[in-house]
Amino acid sequence: xxxxxxxxxxxxxxxxxxxxxxxxxxxxxxxxxxxxxxxxxxxxxxxxxxxxxxxxxxxxxxxxxxxxxxxxxxxxxxxxxxxxxxxxxxxxxxxxxxxxxxxxxxxxxxxxxxxxxxxxxxxxxxxxxxxxxxxxxxxxxxxxxxxxxx
Numbered sequence: 012x013x014x015x016x017x018x019x020x021x022x023x024x025x026x027x028x029x030x031x032x033x034x035x036x037x038x039x040x041x042x043x044x045x046x047x048x049x050x051x052x053x054x055x056x057x058x059x060x061x062x063x064x065x066x067x068x069x070x071x072x073x074x075x076x077x078x079x080x081x082x083x084x085x086x087x088x089x090x091x092x093x094x095x096x097x098x099x100x101x102x103x104x105x106x107x108x109x110x111x112x113x114x115x116x117x118x119x120x121x122x123x124x125x126x127x128x129x130x131x132x133x134x135x136x137x138x139x140x141x142x143x144x145x146x147x148x149x150x151x152x153x154x155x156x157x158x159x160x161x
Contacts, residue, residue, distance in 0.1 A: 015078050016122055017130045022075035026068060027135060034111040038053065041110070064158045066150065070096045074122050083133040086125060088143050093119035095147070103159070 028036060033050055039046050049062070062068070069093040077085040093115075100115050125131065 013123065015081060018078040019075045022078065022118075026071040027076065029071070030062065032069065033106065034114065037114065038108070038110050049080055062159050064154060065157075066092070066099065067096050071118065074118070077122065077125070081125065081129050081131050082130050084136050084139045086122075086131050087135065087140060089122050091140075092145060093122050 022029075032046060033049055038044075042153070068087060070089070073085070073089045074094055077089040096113050097119055100112050
């Protein structure tokens with residue numbers, strides 16, 4: 012059986028690949044196209060910040076931390092973020108890229124199945140859930156248009 016903590020390294024690897032090559036990486040491999048590296052030199056630091064603030068990247072990082080240190084609070088946050096990323100991608104970007112939508116679903120499956128593979132200990136601290144809700148509200152109200160505009 013795959014150790015849960017080894018998923019931490021896998022998710023960090025996937026995060027790095029998607030950050031450097033973008034989500035079109037797999038699409039380019041499947042269609043025998045040239046793999047392109049995101050050109051960070053020509054882009055401003057504003058572009059790099061936008062890229063790092065994409066909710067799917069934040070979700071990958073939270074998921075990886077959850078695999079490294081599975082506790083109930085991190086699990087709930089990761090679970091909620093994965094659900095929101097899947098729903099959000101379906102609502103905003105699904106028509107453009109079906110493969111990336113499926114990547115989001117596949118990357119969420121280990122989080123959804125984590126309780127079956129690992130004992131998640133701890134007491135639910137609703138303070139963290141409240142912080143997540145506040146973060147998501149601020150993200151939607153102030154950062155969403157900033158992050159997802161070209």
